[in-house]
Structure formats: structure tokens, C-alpha cells
Amino acid sequence: MTRLYSWLYGAVLSATASCHSAEPSMQVSMIVVPQAQQRYDTVGDWRFDTDGNLHITVSQLSDPRYETLIAVHELVEALLCKAAGITEASVTAFDTAYQGNGEPGDDPKAPYRHQHAAATFFEKKMAKLLGVNWKAYDRVVAAK
Ligand SMILES: [Zn+2]
Numbered sequence: 001m002t003r004l005y006s007w008l009y010g011a012v013l014s015a016t017a018s019c020h021s022a023e024p025s026m027q028v029s030m031i032v033v034p035q036a037q038q039r040y041d042t043v044g045d046w047r048f049d050t051d052g053n054l055h056i057t058v059s060q061l062s063d064p065r066y067e068t069l070i071a072v073h074e075l076v077e078a079l080l081c082k083a084a085g086i087t088e089a090s091v092t093a094f095d096t097a098y099q100g101n102g103e104p105g106d107d108p109k110a111p112y113r114h115q116h117a118a119a120t121f122f123e124k125k126m127a128k129l130l131g132v133n134w135k136a137y138d139r140v141v142a143a144k
Pocket of ligand 1: 073077105115116119
């Protein structure tokens with residue numbers, strides 16, 4: 001577990017470093033909106049604008065800690081996708097066309113499945129640190 005954590009942490013650091021060298025002024029914004037204001041049926045969304053700034057949009061949830069968990073997930077996923085050359089457009093295209101059950105990022109065919117899995121790893125770590133019951137949180141998110 002510790003080795004996995006180190007690897008993931010290293011992956012995020014290198015993603016951040018490569019973002020930094022390409023766009024030294026990258027800014028990250030995280031906003032919470034009503035679910036209806038998301039671009040599609042999701043609780044978390046990310047996109048890079050033409051200046052390379054990252055915008056994360058989180059749906060309003062019953063517990064602010066849940067919103068934090070979504071934000072952490074989106075941040076990690078977006079930075080790792082950028083580092084791997086996976087575009088937001090390809091992620092959004094997959095998500096909006098997805099017909100299966102559960103989260104599209106968990107599907108083996110998802111172009112960003114590894115980045116999503118790493119993001120979920122950090123999300124779970126953060127849930128533990130915030131004292132969030134993962135199953136209760138997961139039920140709330142799944143019902144959205
Ligand atoms: Zn994801």
C-alpha cells in the first residue's frame with residue numbers, strides 16, 4: 001500500500017511539474033454549483049481553458065466534506081490526464097456516451113481509467129482523513 005501511495009504521489013508530482021514547466025501561470029479554480037448546472041449528468045467536472053487554467057466544478061452535496069472529496073478526485077484526475085496527454089474532450093465524450101452502470105471512469109474501456117483509479121485512491125485517503133464514511137458518501141454520490 002505504501003509503495004502504491006508513493007508511486008501515485010510521484011505521478012501527481014510529476015504531472016504538476018510538467019504542467020508547471022509548460023504553463024508557469026496555471027491557475028486552478030474549484031466551484032460548487034447546483035447539480036443542474038453541470039455540463040452533463042455528473043457530480044464532478046474538469047476542463048482546461050485556452051490559457052491552460054484548470055476549472056473544476058463540483059455539484060452541491062449534503063455535506064461540504066463530500067464536495068471536498070469530489071474536488072480532490074477531479075484535481076488528481078485532471079492533472080494526471082494532462083500529463084498523459086488525455087484530453088478533456090475525450091473524457092467528456094466517453095462520459096456522455098456511457099450507457100453502463102456506475103461510474104464511467106471505472107469501465108475498462110474508459111480512456112482515463114488509470115487516472116480515474118489514482119484519483120479514487122486519493123479520494124479514499126482524503127475521506128479517511130476527514131472522517132467520512134465511504135459507503136455513506138458513495139450512496140449520496142450514486143443517487144445524484
Ligand atoms: Zn474520475
